[in-house]
Amino acid sequence: MSSELALEAAKLDEADELAGLRDRFVLDDAVYLDGNSLGALPAAVPGRVDDVVRRQWGSLRIRSWDESGWWTAPERIGDRIAPLVGAAPGQIVVGDSTSVNIFKAVVAAVRMADEDAREAGDAIGHGRDGEGAGERPVRDEILVDATTFPTDGYIAESAARMTGRTLRPVTPAEVPDALGPRTAAVLLNHVDYRTGRLHDLPSLTAAIHEAGAYAVWDLCHSAGALPVGLDEHGVDLAVGCTYKYLNGGPGSPAYLYVRRDLQPRFDSPLPGWNSHTDPFGMRPSFEPAGGALRGRVGTPDILSMLALEAALDVWDGRGAGSESGAGSGSEAGTGNGAGVGAKAGAEAGVTVEAVRAKSLALTDFFLRCVAEYVPEGRVECLTPVAHAERGSQVALRCDDAGDVMKRLIQQGVVGDFRHPDVLRFGFTPLYVGFADVERAARVLAETLRSAG
Numbered sequence: 372m373s374s375e376l377a378l379e380a381a382k383l384d385e386a387d388e389l390a391g392l393r394d395r396f397v398l399d400d401a402v403y404l405d406g407n408s409l410g411a412l413p414a415a416v417p418g419r420v421d422d423v424v425r426r427q428w429g430s431l432r433i434r435s436w437d438e439s440g441w442w443t444a445p446e447r448i449g450d451r452i453a454p455l456v457g458a459a460p461g462q463i464v465v466g467d468s469t470s471v472n473i474f475k476a477v478v479a480a481v482r483m484a485d486e487d488a489r490e491a492g493d494a495i496g497h498g499r500d501g502e503g504a505g506e507r508p509v510r511d512e513i514l515v516d517a518t519t520f521p522t523d524g525y526i527a528e529s530a531a532r533m534t535g536r537t538l539r540p541v542t543p544a545e546v547p548d549a550l551g552p553r554t555a556a557v558l559l560n561h562v563d564y565r566t567g568r569l570h571d572l573p574s575l576t577a578a579i580h581e582a583g584a585y586a587v588w589d590l591c592h593s594a595g596a597l598p599v600g601l602d603e604h605g606v607d608l609a610v611g612c613t614y615k616y617l618n619g620g621p622g623s624p625a626y627l628y629v630r631r632d633l634q635p636r637f638d639s640p641l642p643g644w645n646s647h648t649d650p651f652g653m654r655p656s657f658e659p660a661g662g663a664l665r666g667r668v669g670t671p672d673i674l675s676m677l678a679l680e681a682a683l684d685v686w687d688g689r690g691a692g693s694e695s696g697a698g699s700g701s702e703a704g705t706g707n708g709a710g711v712g713a714k715a716g717a718e719a720g721v722t723v724e725a726v727r728a729k730s731l732a733l734t735d736f737f738l739r740c741v742a743e744y745v746p747e748g749r750v751e752c753l754t755p756v757a758h759a760e761r762g763s764q765v766a767l768r769c770d771d772a773g774d775v776m777k778r779l780i781q782q783g784v785v786g787d788f789r790h791p792d793v794l795r796f797g798f799t800p801l802y803v804g805f806a807d808v809e810r811a812a813r814v815l816a817e818t819l820r821s822a823g
C-alpha cells in the first residue's frame with residue numbers, strides 16, 4: 372500500500388505545474404513543513420542582500436535613500452504584497468512587526484468607532500485626562516479571537532486598556548452573537564495558528580459591519596497560501612507577517628492594510644516622522660501624510676525589507692537565483708513552468724489561486740497518507756477536513772507530540788510542536804511536493820509506532 376501512495380505522489384509531482392518553483396529556493400534533503408513559521412530562503416535573496424549591503428549602502432551610502440528607492444520601499448513593497456491579498460495598490464505599507472501593526476490597527480479602529488459615535492451625537496467617553504478617561508463610551512467593547520496567537524491577545528488587551536474599552540475574548544464562531552451596539556472593533560485571525568482552521572472572512576466581516584463595528588484581520592497564516600480578498604470583502608484593516616508563506620526571512624517586516632476610503636480617518640496611535648506629510652520639514656506638530664503612508668512610523672528596516680522585496684520576485688516569475696550565485700541544489704533559472712495558466716519558463720508568474728489549489732491537494736494527500744499509514748487512534752486531526760475551513764497546515768494532536776516532533780526532525784521531516792500536544796505541518800506549495808508529503812506521513816507513522 373505504501374508504494375501505491377508513493378507512486379501516486381510521483382504522478383502528482385509530475386503533473387504539478389508549480390513544481391518548477393522549488394528550484395527558486397535553497398533547500399536540502401529534508402522535507403520542510405515549517406514554512407508556516409519561517410519560509411525557506413528564496414535563491415535570489417542572498418545576491419540581492421549582498422548588492423544592497425555592498426553597493427547601495429557601501430558605495431552609494433546616503434544617496435540610496437533616493438537613488439536606490441529606500442525611502443519609498445514600504446509602500447512600493449506593500450504594492451507587491453497587495454495582489455496576493457486581494458488589495459488594489461496604495462493600501463498597504465510594509466514595516467514594523469505584526470504585533471506593532473496590530474496595535475496601530477486596533478487603536479485606529481476604535482478611534483474610527485469614536486468618530487462615528489461623535490458624528491451620531493453619542494457619548495464617546497474622552498475626558499480631559501486622555502483617551503479612555505471620563506464617561507463610558509457607547510461602543511465600549513473590543514472583541515478578540517479567544518483562540519488567537521498570544522501576541523494578538525496581549526496587544527488587544529493593552530489597546531483596550533488605553534482606549535477605555537473592555538476586551539471580550541470570544542471564539543470566531545461566537546462573534547456573530549457577541550456583536551452588538553457596544554462593539555467598537557473586532558480582531559480576528561484568518562487562519563488559526565494552532566489548528567489551521569480557516570475562518571469565514573467574508574461573512575464575519577459582513578456581520579461586524581452590520582453591527583456598525585470595524586474588522587481587523589490578522590493574515591499571518593493565510594497571506595501567500597490562499598486568496599484573501601481584502602477589497603472584495605470590504606475588510607477595514609488588516610495586518611500580517613511576511614516571514615511565513617511570503618518567505619521574507621527571519622524577522623522580515625510585517626504589513627498594514629488600510630482600506631482606501633478609511634485612510635483619511637486612520638488616526639495612528641504611533642504617528643512618527645515617516646507618517647508625516649512633510650517628513651523633512653521637521654515640523655513640531657504632526658500632520659499625517661495621505662494614503663497608506665499614514666501607517667508608517669519611523670525609519671524602515673531597509674536590509675530586511677529589501678530581502679523581502681527579492682523574496683517576492685518568486686511570485687512574479689523572477690527570482691530564479693541568477694543574481695545570487697547561491698546554489699539551490701539545482702540549476703538556477705530552469706524552472707519548468709511557474710504557475711497554472713502562466714507562460715512556461717522562468718518568466719512566468721504564479722497566482723495565489725494556483726497556490727491554493729495545490730495547497731488543498733497537498734493537505735488532502737497528507738490526510739490520506741496519514742489515515743493509511745498511522746495506526747488508528749494514535750493521532751487526532753485538529754484541522755477541519757472541509758476545504759472551506761482549512762488553511763495550509765495540518766495539526767495533529769498526540770500526547771507525546773513534543774518528543775515525536777524532535778524525532779521527526781532528526782529524521783529530516785521538519786514540522787513544529789505547539790504546546791501542549793500539537794504536531795504542526797505547514798505546506799508551502801511553492802516548494803513542497805507530493806513525494807515530500809508521502810515521506811513525511813510515512814516517517815511520522817514509523818516514529819509514532821516506535822514511540823508508542
Ligand SMILES: Cc1ncc(COP(=O)(O)O)c(C=O)c1O
Nearest residue numbers: 468469470520522564589591612
Ligand atoms: C497569527 C499571528 N499573529 C502574530 C504573530 C506575531 O507576529 P510578530 O512576531 O511579527 O509580531 C504570529 C507569529 O509569530 C502569528 O502567527
Ligand SMILES: Nc1c(O)cccc1C(=O)C[C@H](N)C(=O)O
Nearest residue numbers: 407408409520564565591622789
Ligand atoms: N516569529 C517567530 C519567531 O520569531 C520565532 C519562532 C517562531 C515564530 C513564529 O512565527 C511562530 C508562528 N507565528 C506560529 O504560528 O507559531
